[in-house]
Amino acid sequence: MSRRRTRYRVPTRCPTGKVRFRDRIAATLALATIQRQGRADRDKTETRAYRCPTCAGWHLTSQRPRVNR
Ligand SMILES: [Zn+2]
Numbered sequence: 001m002s003r004r005r006t007r008y009r010v011p012t013r014c015p016t017g018k019v020r021f022r023d024r025i026a027a028t029l030a031l032a033t034i035q036r037q038g039r040a041d042r043d044k045t046e047t048r049a050y051r052c053p054t055c056a057g058w059h060l061t062s063q064r065p066r067v068n069r
Contacts, residue, residue: 014055024049027058034060 014020021027027049034046046060 014052014057014059016052016054016059018052018059020052020055020057020059021049022057024051024058027060031060 019030021030031046031049044062046062049058049060051057052059
């Protein structure tokens with residue numbers, strides 16, 4: 001009996017050069033780890049995870065939904 005796994009054609013790297021996570025859970029876990037470290041001196045902290053339409057993976061972004069300048 002041989003099992004065949006359907007392999008997704010997901011690139012291992014994203015063209016954007018960002019860190020890529022395989023799914024939302026992995027991205028959320030990484031996000032929680034970063035926020036736990038609490039780098040108060042840094043303004044740029046990843047705040048949320050989003051799905052990348054390019055590589056079908058997940059990335060973290062420090063951009064906030066609302067930018068008020
Ligand atoms: Zn991507």
